[in-house]
Amino acid sequence: MTDHTESQGSAVAVGPPSDYRLAVPDGWDRIVLDSPERWGHRIDKLVKRRLRRTHATPQLEAALAERMRAQAEAAQANGGVEMYVVDQVLGQVPVSAGLVVTVLRPSPGTEPGDLGDIARSLALRSDAEDTGEAKDVSDTGAAGAGDVTLVDLPAGPAVRHRYLRRPAADDPDGNRLALAHLDVYLAVPRSDQRLLLSFSTPTAPPLEPLVEALVTLFDSVARTLQWMA
Template identity: 80%
Template sequence: MTGRTESPLAAAPAAPPPSDYRLAVPDGWERIVLDSPERWAHRIDKLVKRGLRRTQATPQLEAALAERMRAQAEAAQANGGVEMYVVNQILGQVPVSAGLVVTVLRPSPGTEAGDLGDIARALALGADAAADDVTLVDLPAGPAVRHRYLRRPAADDPDGNKLAVAHLDVYLAVPHSDLRLLLSFSTPAAPPLEPLVEALVGLFDSVARTLQWMA
């Protein structure tokens, strides 16, 4: 009888997916965990009160801002968002506003997760060639799809938005799983912030490069 030796690769158990991730953000980026509406509402109320403490904001403005942030948190959580960061700082004499939402993307039931190339192709097909930039990049956490774009609100925007917003979306494959992690950065691209957009996008790229998978 001839003995049969199994391939060590065939016998090796599949590596487990990471249990979490770590992301380094600059000082002043306020984190809101999207775990439950009660907890994030309390966190948002505290952030709004602190941010408007030295201003002449009316209680009505404070309430409206908190309500808008709660709506943003609710929409992010409904789409798989797990945390968000808000930035409201003064650089020199210029007020800076930016945001980051971290989302876990899951394939629809009964479907297989596409690879990053599929994501890049889908984004490129729907892109505005003059305003969108879709590329495959290598990050310390692995290959990623980088999608930079500018969006202008419609004239009849129901929320009354009138400012163009610069976006940077970074898609990463979660190792050994069919999940994808999406980092969605955004900042207004209208005066007086417009000259800082390039610098902020560079900062967003730097934050994306800090991502680490945790065992």
């Protein structure tokens, strides 16, 4: 007699992972992008702790907290689920970096496309900027020509995109520092969603000599990603 219970159980479809796990170094402060009230409270505590031993004015503290809240709001609006901020001193060099984790979902009625499509789109954009067919990135804040590769991570195949982003001439925050970016796109198993890890760090002195080491660290963090059942 056929064991119907076993045959039915083996036919149950396995769904997409319920979550992911990511290992980051000590000193990377995590902000969950759940609600403005909750992440605003976390940001206020983080800013107070970081500025505790400085001579920062209340106005500077408030401005920094407001800037971080605006960054969190923009990340959440684009599908961001969490962000990490890094503000440490390695040796005698202050290190600043960040990571935003974003869930990318296809627009209603559209096909998600595979990682190859993402790689080709990023490569075409970089080629256009390399040949001057794109807008002047120094005035628009757009990404400069970058390096796009397909890589294999423990969590699965991924698209690795390294590039430089220059600030817009009219940046509302007055930012004038170019940022080195490393974006890693992964396909969420058994899903039409993509997970994007967006790392960034300023390239200006005194951090400039550490950029390559930080990009290597970003790659190492991406390799710790694990899907959770």
